[in-house]
Amino acid sequence: MLQYNTDGTYLRNGPGLWDLGDYGFRHLFDGYATLVRVSFRDGHAVGAHRQIESEAYKAARRHGKVCYREFSEVPKPDSFKSFVGQLASLLSGNSLTDNSNTGVVRLGDGRVLCLTETVKGSIVVDPDTLDTVSKFEYEDKLGGLIHSAHPIVTDTEFWTLIPDLIRPGYVVARMDAGSNERQFVGRVDCRGGPAPGWVHSFPVTENYVVVPEMPLRYCAANLLRAEPTPLYKFQWHLESGSYMHVMCKASGKIVASVEVPPFVTFHFINAYEEKDEEGRVTAIIADCCEHNADTSILDNLRLHNLRAFTGEDVLTDARVGRFRIPLDGSPFGELEAALDPEEHGRGMDMCSINPAHLGKEYRYAYACGARRPCNFPNTLTKIDLVEKTAKNWYEEGAVPSEPYFVARPGALEEDDGVAISMVSAKDGSGYALVLDAKTFKEIARAKFPYGLPYGLHCCWVPRDK
Numbered sequence: 001m002l003q004y005n006t007d008g009t010y011l012r013n014g015p016g017l018w019d020l021g022d023y024g025f026r027h028l029f030d031g032y033a034t035l036v037r038v039s040f041r042d043g044h045a046v047g048a049h050r051q052i053e054s055e056a057y058k059a060a061r062r063h064g065k066v067c068y069r070e071f072s073e074v075p076k077p078d079s080f081k082s083f084v085g086q087l088a089s090l091l092s093g094n095s096l097t098d099n100s101n102t103g104v105v106r107l108g109d110g111r112v113l114c115l116t117e118t119v120k121g122s123i124v125v126d127p128d129t130l131d132t133v134s135k136f137e138y139e140d141k142l143g144g145l146i147h148s149a150h151p152i153v154t155d156t157e158f159w160t161l162i163p164d165l166i167r168p169g170y171v172v173a174r175m176d177a178g179s180n181e182r183q184f185v186g187r188v189d190c191r192g193g194p195a196p197g198w199v200h201s202f203p204v205t206e207n208y209v210v211v212p213e214m215p216l217r218y219c220a221a222n223l224l225r226a227e228p229t230p231l232y233k234f235q236w237h238l239e240s241g242s243y244m245h246v247m248c249k250a251s252g253k254i255v256a257s258v259e260v261p262p263f264v265t266f267h268f269i270n271a272y273e274e275k276d277e278e279g280r281v282t283a284i285i286a287d288c289c290e291h292n293a294d295t296s297i298l299d300n301l302r303l304h305n306l307r308a309f310t311g312e313d314v315l316t317d318a319r320v321g322r323f324r325i326p327l328d329g330s331p332f333g334e335l336e337a338a339l340d341p342e343e344h345g346r347g348m349d350m351c352s353i354n355p356a357h358l359g360k361e362y363r364y365a366y367a368c369g370a371r372r373p374c375n376f377p378n379t380l381t382k383i384d385l386v387e388k389t390a391k392n393w394y395e396e397g398a399v400p401s402e403p404y405f406v407a408r409p410g411a412l413e414e415d416d417g418v419a420i421s422m423v424s425a426k427d428g429s430g431y432a433l434v435l436d437a438k439t440f441k442e443i444a445r446a447k448f449p450y451g452l453p454y455g456l457h458c459c460w461v462p463r464d465k
């Protein structure tokens with residue numbers, strides 16, 4: 001019996017199936033999407049999991065091989081077209097995967113959407129049955145084949161970033177809850193490099209959208225390569241510079257564009273507006289899980305590395321990278337660690353916050369951290385950005401996924417709620433873990449009758465909605 005008094009459904013998406021007959025995928029991000037559900041009701045938890053029935057997954061099952069371009073894999077020679085044919089199917093988007101294995105969000109109108117970096121990989125699911133309901137069709141003329149895997153979703157709207165690989169830049173778009181039509185808000189032109197930087201995620205404040213331009217940039221040549229490169233579809237362009245752009249949500253105008261130290265991040269944590277005594281906005285503060293400008297984290301996520309822990313400490317260091325983007329016209333922004341990374345074992349990724357603080361000043365972030373030696377984040381950490389300390393949860397041999405914060409209904413304090421994570425235990429079994437977000441102590445765990453693959457991002461569907 002699970003003593004937990006908030007009723008609702010926790011959903012987690014992630015790559016979960018990496019094998020097709022004898023063939024095994026090589027990178028974590030290639031796996032076909034597995035949705036996990038844990039429904040909490042009257043102190044009990046009921047779990048389930050299911051594959052998302054994307055075209056890419058169904059074709060792979062039908063033919064026993066990869067049929068679409070995944071994160072690192074491309075269809076093998078026997079189904080290969082000529083170079084021109086490949087280029088055409090890449091440009092049209094036909095050959096891209098719709099394997100929506102990254103995020104899951106509950107839109108303001110109640111629809112639950114699974115996402116990845118391809119626009120066609122936006123798939124509506126039923127949170128109760130985990131049925132694949134339909135493709136989410138964007139009913140607008142914005143186009144774009146890829147977008148940020150992490151839109152910003154609130155009860156009323158949806159913000160997304162669409163990288164433009166032809167004319168290097170990004171389109172910022174928003175969509176009202178209940179609509180399928182994105183509206184163009186503005187455009188950012190890249191300041192460096194041959195292509196836009198990878199935008200797995202981006203942050204917003206109450207009035208601004210922050211567009212990051214990392215030196216890890218999309219690479220047209222690598223998109224066409226048959227075999228994965230160490231940086232997959234990307235290339236590191238240190239010489240191109242790193243930038244942060246700030247766009248006004250209301251006007252679409254760029255209010256700041258600053259050069260910042262080089263950085264590598266998948267996940268922004270949050271951002272907010274810094275104000276002076278008169279209430280004027282002087283700067284934007286944006287926090288992310290930052291990998292010390294080291295791209296090797298991407299290759300470390302190869303399954304071979306993840307499955308072969310030798311006792312060596314091979315997880316590269318990460319920190320809470322805090323950007324300060326001045327709005328006074330200065331050309332440079334700052335990037336520093338928000339707290340001593342030793343507080344969380346120099347591991348930092350897969351973060352969540354209290355959504356009531358989205359875009360606003362906030363104090364707490366929840367993430368996966370590290371207890372070394374390790375080859376992958378193996379702790380859950382609660383970061384206090386004011387005290388600059390962390391509380392850590394650890395169980396020997398366990399691999400926990402993103403600690404997802406769910407507020408207690410009626411909560412007033414920022415950390416009044418729970419952090420939910422799915423844990424793979426040392427013996428291969430799996431359980432849902434519920435931590436008190438305040439104390440970061442275990443409240444409950446619900447064992448699954450079987451082990452579950454590692455998974456990525458989550459959402460919460462309250463029972464009454």
Ligand SMILES: CC(=O)/C=C/C=C(C)/C=C/C1=C(C)CCCC1(C)C
Binds near residue numbers: 030070149
């Ligand atoms: C699982 C995760 O976090 C990221 C998944 C990323 C994917 C599936 C990216 C796919 C892509 C292509 C299939 C071609 C175009 C480039 C890129 C967006 C990397």
Ligand SMILES: CC(/C=C/C=O)=C\C=C\C=O
Binds near residue numbers: 297456
């Ligand atoms: C698993 C991961 C990124 C997932 C993208 O959605 C990053 C892990 C980083 C390790 O520190």
Ligand SMILES: [Fe+2]
Binds near residue numbers: 102149
């Ligand atoms: Fe992500």
